Amino acid sequence: MITVEWTAEGVRMIDQRALPTEELYPVYSTYEGVAEAIREMVVRGAPAIGVTAALGIALGLKTSLAPSVVALEDEFLNICDLMAATRPTAVNLFWAIDRMKRVFAAAKATGADAPALRETMIAEAQAIHAEDIDTCRSIGRHGADLIPDGATVLTHCNAGALATAGYGTALGVIRGAIEQGKTIQVFADETRPFLQGARLTAWELMKDEIPTTLITDNMAGHFMKLGRIQCIVVGADRIAANGDTANKIGTYMVAVLAKRHGIPFYVAAPISTLDLTLASGDEIPIEDRTPLEVTHIKGQRVAPEGVAVANPAFDVTPNDLVTAIITERGVARAPFTESLRALAG
Amino acid sequence: MITVEWTAEGVRMIDQRALPTEELYPVYSTYEGVAEAIREMVVRGAPAIGVTAALGIALGLKTSLAPSVVALEDEFLNICDLMAATRPTAVNLFWAIDRMKRVFAAAKATGADAPALRETMIAEAQAIHAEDIDTCRSIGRHGADLIPDGATVLTHCNAGALATAGYGTALGVIRGAIEQGKTIQVFADETRPFLQGARLTAWELMKDEIPTTLITDNMAGHFMKLGRIQCIVVGADRIAANGDTANKIGTYMVAVLAKRHGIPFYVAAPISTLDLTLASGDEIPIEDRTPLEVTHIKGQRVAPEGVAVANPAFDVTPNDLVTAIITERGVARAPFTESLRALAG
Numbered sequence: 001m002i003t004v005e006w007t008a009e010g011v012r013m014i015d016q017r018a019l020p021t022e023e024l025y026p027v028y029s030t031y032e033g034v035a036e037a038i039r040e041m042v043v044r045g046a047p048a049i050g051v052t053a054a055l056g057i058a059l060g061l062k063t064s065l066a067p068s069v070v071a072l073e074d075e076f077l078n079i080c081d082l083m084a085a086t087r088p089t090a091v092n093l094f095w096a097i098d099r100m101k102r103v104f105a106a107a108k109a110t111g112a113d114a115p116a117l118r119e120t121m122i123a124e125a126q127a128i129h130a131e132d133i134d135t136c137r138s139i140g141r142h143g144a145d146l147i148p149d150g151a152t153v154l155t156h157c158n159a160g161a162l163a164t165a166g167y168g169t170a171l172g173v174i175r176g177a178i179e180q181g182k183t184i185q186v187f188a189d190e191t192r193p194f195l196q197g198a199r200l201t202a203w204e205l206m207k208d209e210i211p212t213t214l215i216t217d218n219m220a221g222h223f224m225k226l227g228r229i230q231c232i233v234v235g236a237d238r239i240a241a242n243g244d245t246a247n248k249i250g251t252y253m254v255a256v257l258a259k260r261h262g263i264p265f266y267v268a269a270p271i272s273t274l275d276l277t278l279a280s281g282d283e284i285p286i287e288d289r290t291p292l293e294v295t296h297i298k299g300q301r302v303a304p305e306g307v308a309v310a311n312p313a314f315d316v317t318p319n320d321l322v323t324a325i326i327t328e329r330g331v332a333r334a335p336f337t338e339s340l341r342a343l344a345g
Numbered sequence: 346m347i348t349v350e351w352t353a354e355g356v357r358m359i360d361q362r363a364l365p366t367e368e369l370y371p372v373y374s375t376y377e378g379v380a381e382a383i384r385e386m387v388v389r390g391a392p393a394i395g396v397t398a399a400l401g402i403a404l405g406l407k408t409s410l411a412p413s414v415v416a417l418e419d420e421f422l423n424i425c426d427l428m429a430a431t432r433p434t435a436v437n438l439f440w441a442i443d444r445m446k447r448v449f450a451a452a453k454a455t456g457a458d459a460p461a462l463r464e465t466m467i468a469e470a471q472a473i474h475a476e477d478i479d480t481c482r483s484i485g486r487h488g489a490d491l492i493p494d495g496a497t498v499l500t501h502c503n504a505g506a507l508a509t510a511g512y513g514t515a516l517g518v519i520r521g522a523i524e525q526g527k528t529i530q531v532f533a534d535e536t537r538p539f540l541q542g543a544r545l546t547a548w549e550l551m552k553d554e555i556p557t558t559l560i561t562d563n564m565a566g567h568f569m570k571l572g573r574i575q576c577i578v579v580g581a582d583r584i585a586a587n588g589d590t591a592n593k594i595g596t597y598m599v600a601v602l603a604k605r606h607g608i609p610f611y612v613a614a615p616i617s618t619l620d621l622t623l624a625s626g627d628e629i630p631i632e633d634r635t636p637l638e639v640t641h642i643k644g645q646r647v648a649p650e651g652v653a654v655a656n657p658a659f660d661v662t663p664n665d666l667v668t669a670i671i672t673e674r675g676v677a678r679a680p681f682t683e684s685l686r687a688l689a690g
């Protein structure tokens with residue numbers, strides 16, 4: 001299973017909207033197509049969005065007919081703007097775009113011509129892709145120690161291989177614990193409205209033969225109350241300087257319940273998910289998505305015509321509910337303002 | 346809109362599985378059909394289940410060919426057993442069956458013959474039906490005073506007209522507040538897996554032109570955190586002597602979040618929902634339903650084939666999270682063991 005990859009024909013990705021019933025691998029041969037794929041959630045998950053945006057930008061430069069460095073740069077910046085406008089919450093998108101911009105500027109400063117710039121940028125996007133898998137494996141190693149042998153771990157949404165270039169962040173921690181020889185079971189929240197837990201997390205964990213029980217989001221508290229869940233690991237879309245964490249809608253409720261039941265609540269995310277420019281989670285922009293995601297499931301209407309709907313795609317979990325943040329450089333604990341700054345270097 | 350009614354042809358009810366896309370009114374001409382309709386959730390909601398079971402028992406007696414009182418009683422008790430086996434959690438079912446048994450025994454003791462017994466039991470079932478609407482209106486009047494003018498009220502599942510013979514318990518409180526001239530808005534949790542909130546609550550509130558916003562269950566905490574919700578009203582399937590309340594799965598998470606945000610959490614239910622034989626909610630049997638409710642939505646698969654699923658239909662909210670219990674006889678507050686016993690008389 002490959003989340004996203006660079007091919008001679010364009011950017012190829014698994015269509016996450018079609019899973020688990022169909023395993024489709026469309027190839028996008030234009031950067032506009034890649035941007036649309038991000039917007040429409042063909043690919044989703046904060047790290048995967050960053051990687052895909054970088055590959056999309058590289059694709060735009062590869063297919064560009066710009067004759068000069070000036071024309072190429074103009075086109076490059078337009079492509080970056082288009083990518084930046086796809087989704088607002090996951091900061092990894094902006095991190096990847098900024099990194100591409102820095103590399104472009106540095107290469108241009110060395111006097112590289114347009115063909116050389118194209119080569120450099122394609123290589124950089126591929127490096128971002130390759131590094132993401134390594135990053136996830138490091139997150140998995142750091143996080144594995146926190147998961148007790150025999151634990152049942154609850155996760156929300158999909159912070160797995162499908163949300164990254166591979167291996168996963170939250171699911172990377174679970175995979176890391178299993179690689180240590182531990183026996184781990186997973187409870188997966190189905191994660192309405194997009195059903196990432198039911199469609200993606202359950203699917204990829206079953207592929208790895210990791211015992212997984214699917215529940216609806218509103219069952220998590222019941223199973224915590226029954227003592228059936230020993231720890232919680234989720235991913236993140238953006239982490240403010242103080243540790244407040246934006247993640248898929250519903251994460252906040254899981255964290256509040258975890259606190260009530262004294263269950264450790266871990267966030268697993270790469271350093272690229274940190275946004276140290278934001279003092280707290282109150283400043284994180286929360287994407288509102290179409291009501292159709294709530295009123296329709298697989299094209300079937302499940303709510304009355306004309307009903308008002310709210311569909312915030314993310315919520316913010318305040319740092320006091322977060323036991324630790326697991327990154328590729330180590331584990332941060334409260335006070336997060338200091339520990340995160342230290343890890344970010 | 347009629348939830349359930351007695352007709353010359355049998356027990357007629359709105360098929361709640363087909364709402365909101367289709368408004369169907371099947372008529373069940375046998376008691377076995379009525380029992381199956383309860384089991385398959387054609388009708389659901391604790392008070393509605395009790396009313397429907399009573400009407401189903403009356404139908405069984407009406408269509409019985411038993412020639413003697415002894416034979417009729419035998420058949421009656423078998424019908425009661427069948428009804429009692431349909432669903433385990435809502436105590437209103439057992440309350441209605443017990444009431445029918447008491448009336449049967451009393452009528453038999455007066456020397457009534459089989460035809461007279463049939464008439465008595467049909468009348469009793471119709472009385473249970475009629476009383477339920479009055480009960481809901483009384484709950485609405487008592488609860489209305491607790492809802493502030495201008496409030497946005499969150500509700501979970503459907504404790505409305507469709508969950509009762511009419512008017513509703515939790516939605517009865519909202520209707521009562523509006524009848525007092527208050528301006529009320531509603532947030533309706535969609536309530537996976539059966540989507541009672543999306544399909545039923547949104548539908549019946551829109552019919553009454555009560556402003557309603559549909560959200561997925563995992564969004565409730567986010568909107569509480571944003572200060573968008575002023576109080577919560579839910580129904581109940583069984584309330585233990587200490588006030589612990591079994592209600593639709595997910596109610597517990599709403600209650601925990603309400604506590605964190607200092608939002609009043611009200612339970613609205615008839616006295617018939619009290620089970621004073623149970624000291625605490627730990628003793629309430631929780632129904633597990635088919636995995637298909639989680640893995641499929643409107644016949645469409647949304648999870649991988651063969652995935653393990655848990656599907657508890659209810660959870661228990663401990664009394665310390667309940668601000669008050671609103672009944673047709675008044676409002677009970679902590680300590681509930683005393684206040685509920687006083688109301689139960």
